[in-house]
Amino acid sequence: MICIAVANQKGGVGKTTSAINVATALAATGSRVLLVDLDPQGNASTGLGVPQSARNKSSYDVLVGETGIDAATIATRVPRLDLLPATVDLSGAEIELVEFDARTHRLDTAIKASSARWDIVMIDCPPSLGLLTINAMVAADSLLVPLQCEFFALEGLSQLLSTVERIRARFNPGLSILGVALTMYDRRNRLTEQVSTDVRAVLGGVVFDTVIPRNVRLSEAPSHGLPALIYDHRCSGSEAYIALARELIARLPASAKAA
Template identity: 80%
Template sequence: MITIAVANQKGGVGKTTSAINLATALAAIGHRVLLIDLDPQGNASTGLGIGRNQRALSSYEVLIGRATVAEAVIGTCVPGLEIVPATVDLSGAEIELVEFEARTHRLRHALARAGDRWDIALVDCPPSLGLLTINAMVAADSLLVPLQCEFFALEGLSQLLSTVERIRSRFNPGLAILGVALTMYDRRNRLTDQVASDVRAVLGKAVFETVIPRNVRLSEAPSHGLPALIYDHRCSGSEAYMALARELIVRLPGRGAKAA
């Protein structure tokens, strides 16, 4: 199983939207996909129609060892996509985990015991660089960074990349930057174009060719408990996430065969 952490310490960059819709797109392509909601807000769970009363077991129980991934997982409305949901209990997990041995490796060990039930796992991280996000990065093979096309985008990215270097040197030398996905792109806005050009100038091929546009249907879909790809598969946002998923698959070693 290949594990991808979807992370950015800034909120409002389209991280959860990206996690939900990439997971859906990857499942549509034919992969067996696991989405792990590691954000105490639980928006990825809500966005896939998982109600609070359905979350008897969650990523919190997985992290503290009360449940396995297989026990906590829930099916979704998307064939081939399952989720380990999140609850507000996660907000206290960072404090509780301090007392555990190998507290940075809790998710990694849990996924190692999950077997080969899934091809790809995506971890939706909280908007911070705390212990939850560190657990995701230690468990991950690679990192996907959604980056909003706004003036301060690169400023926040440098802090994230510094954290990645620390994770590599101390815990997970194999952690790779899978790519940076430009989100909330507005072709009518000159600043958006300038930011996208600046990011590409600095990061080069690390930036995916596909950009995710500002799109009303992407914003509406979570309130219906559906990924945008199911809510309106013909909208520009859905089409962009399908294109991004195909581009992403090509970057994964040994996974390009299913990308067509």
């Protein structure tokens, strides 16, 4: 089982959209995937069509030790894709977790104690670098970083990379950057092209070749409770996420691919 955290401390960069659609694409290839919604807003849960009323147990309950992952996980409408949903209770978890022993390892411990019936675990992190995201990074083998093609992108990325280095030094020396995915790409905008060029100049091969375009269908899909890959698999956004998933799979360890 390999664990991938989808992280960026900036909001509105396509993080949850990326988590949902990459997880869906991975499930479509035959992998058994668990998507962990670790964002108090619960957008990944909503985007997969899971209403609040169906979230009897959540990632909050797992973090505070009230239940295990297996008991809290629910099936989605996507074959082979399960969800550990989020509720608004997560908004207070940052404060509550301070009182727990090994508070940075709560999610890691829960994942390792699960039945391991999944090949890939993806974690949708909140748009911050607080204790929830730290838990995700401690549990993760690698990070998928969605990066919006806009002016402040590199500044925010440097802050995230600094946090990754601190996590490596203190908690998880094996944490790696699986890749940076450029999102909200608009070929009509010269700034978009400049940001893309700058990011690739700084990070080189860490940046995926595939870029995720601005696409109305990607924005519409969550309101229907469906991944864009199911809502409209022929739209440019869906095609881009399928291509991104192929690249991501190529970067996974051989053991994960074999699973």
